[in-house]
Structures are given as structure tokens and as C-alpha cells.
Amino acid sequence: MASTPLKETDNRQPLLLGVDGGGTSCRARITDLDGNILGEGFAGSANPRTGLDSACNAIMQATRAAMSKASLEESDLGRIYAGLGLAGVNQQKERDLVLGWGLPFASIFLETDAYAACMGAFNGNDGAILILGTGSCGASLINGEMKTLGGWGFPISDHGSGASLGLAAIRYSLLAHEGMKPETPLSRAIMATFENNPENAVAWQDIALPRDYGAYGPLIVEYIGTNDPLAEQLIQESAEGAAMMIRVLHQRGANQCALVGGLSKFVMPWLPEDVAGIATLPQGDAMQGALVMAKKHATDL
Secondary structure, eight states: OEEEOOOOOOSSOOEEEEEEEOSSOEEEEEEOTTOOEEEEEEESOOOGGGOHHHHHHHHHHHHHHHHHHTTOOGGGGGGEEEEEEETTOSSHHHHHHHHTSOOOSSEEEEEEHHHHHHHHHTTTSSEEEEEESSSEEEEEEETTEEEEEOOOOTTTSOTTSHHHHHHHHHHHHHHHHTTSSOOOHHHHHHHHTTTTOHHHHHHHHTTOOHHHHHTTHHHHHHHHTTTOHHHHHHHHHHHHHHHHHHHHHHHTTOSOEEEESTTHHHHGGGSOHHHHTTEEOOSSOHHHHHHHHHHHHHHHO
8 A cells, every 4th residue: 555644634524535547547536524425527547657647637637527516626635535546556666656746635545446446346345356348357355465366468368358258259250151160140240340251350350459359249248138159158158267267366265256347247147156156246336445445544544
């Protein structure tokens, strides 16, 4: 945990700020000490590894948007106790840079976005999370110790993720197109996105990013509802990848693992029986976890 000293504030009611800052977007939520939400705001990427100034400016932009909705003034910044859950602060160098940038809050509790997600999922109690979005990553928070699992990036890692799901779907569809696997309505729909020409798929893969593979997720989910055998096979494979990670998180001491991310609700019904009782939905989001961090820091000082 990294922090800055508590600043002197006036006698007005202290406020809490929870920030969830990732590589795509930054979200901020302001509450009072009783947890009543006063305002929320949004901005762009807040990953200091890809730009310190842009990350800190995004934090302030999202914070000021939340302050505007809460009818707060610039002078109120000094009574805001901030919990920041940011991507890219795994290393002390990035933490020090963020803390030294000059964010104008009463205090700062700085941790990773995964830490904040864990805190939010179990309201500050022990547990684990499995993020199943475009990528995937597991994390456990046991007795204050944070450990991560997987998340090394697509295509070498990110098991059970949307990108891996899309890759598997395209690979099968190419095989089916050439008669090496049975065609299904889903495989034909996927090949139609390449105008039924494998050469177009090859040209696409040369420039495709993980999110482009993940963009096939909604199509696959649509065909799950029609009992398409390929769609069911693919989601089951994703569930097996998720289960592999849940088992390790459980072995590390997490009695429950909260599934978060856009793919989670579709994977959960397909989880194997041995992990179905461990998997759960989060109690709160990463902004809520960051608020727990902020309140804990404010009361500890």
C-alpha cells in the first residue's frame, strides 16, 4: 500500500472518492462517510505506465465530473479522501510518480485496479476475483496479501477470455469451411464476416487486436440461445479455462471467487460442478472497493 500524509481540512464533513482507472477508461464515485453516493464521473485511460500526465489528468477529469454532479466546488477537493485503484501501478516507480504528481486530495490510498476490484467484490473482506473480459486475470486478497494469477496477455494467456473465445471460434470456423469440422449456423455466420474467404481472415488477423477477437463474443452468445453445438462447445471451453483459474485461487485460500467482466454471466452457468459453489457475483464494483480503501485509510490516519 502506498499513501500520502493526511492534509489539514476544515470542519466540514469529509468526503470519500473511489477511482477505478484502467487502460480504457477512468471512473470516479464520491460518497459521504455513510456511503451515500453523491456523484459519479468518467474520463479516458488512467494507466500511468502509458502516460503519467494523461492518467492523472483523467483522474481529475473524472473526479471533477463527479463533483459537478454532487454540486461541489473546487475548494472541496481538500476534504476528499481518495482511494485510487489504477492499472499499471504494480511497480513502486509508477506508484511514486502518481503520488508525486500533485493530486489535490486530503489523502490518497493507491493500489492496483485488481486490488480495488477484490475489495469491492467482498466489501473489504478476504476473497478472490476472476476478470473475464476481453482478457482475463485472477486475483486473491487473503489477510491483506494480494496475489495475481494469469493475465499475461493474448494469445499466450488470457484463458477463458473474450479474445480467446473469439480466436477459438474463428479457428473452428475455418476448419469447418474447408470440411475438416462439421459446419454449424455459427461457423457459417463467422465465415460470412470474412465474405467466406479464408484469405480475408488472414489479412484481418495481421492487424487484429485482442478486442477485435473479443468482438465475436456477442455473436457467439447469440447462438448459444439457439443451441448451436459450436457455440455451446466454445462457451464450455471458456468455462473450463475459468474453472482452472478458480481452482488455484481456491487453493490459495479464497473460499469464494467473484466473477467480473462482460463474459462472466455467460460463463457462470457452464462452470464445472466442483467450482460452481465457489463462484459468485461481486457485492460491489472496483469503485466501491476504492471507496473502502479510502475510508480505511482515512480512519487509520
